[in-house]
Amino acid sequence: MKELIEEIAKALVDKPDQIQVRAIEGEQVTVFELRVHPSDLGKVIGRQGRTVESIRCILGAAGMKVRKRVTLEILD
Numbered sequence: 001m002k003e004l005i006e007e008i009a010k011a012l013v014d015k016p017d018q019i020q021v022r023a024i025e026g027e028q029v030t031v032f033e034l035r036v037h038p039s040d041l042g043k044v045i046g047r048q049g050r051t052v053e054s055i056r057c058i059l060g061a062a063g064m065k066v067r068k069r070v071t072l073e074i075l076d
Contacts, residue, residue, distance in 0.1 A: 013043055014040055022035075033075050034075065
């Protein structure tokens with residue numbers, strides 16, 4: 001799942017070496033924290049948050065396959 005987030009983010013940003021993904025495992029949900037370079041933040045979020053919502057939708061579908069709830073947070 002972490003690799004999926006990294007690959008999607010690398011395709012969107014100008015500075016792919018600045019991407020950091022951290023997973024926080026909980027009992028019922030796994031939270032992934034995505035950190036990108038500040039200049040790439042708008043590219044990951046997209047217009048009115050459409051891009052990040054699409055990424056979250058993909059993660060939700062992938063999480064259903066492994067029967068885990070997954071959320072994505074974008075950090076500054």
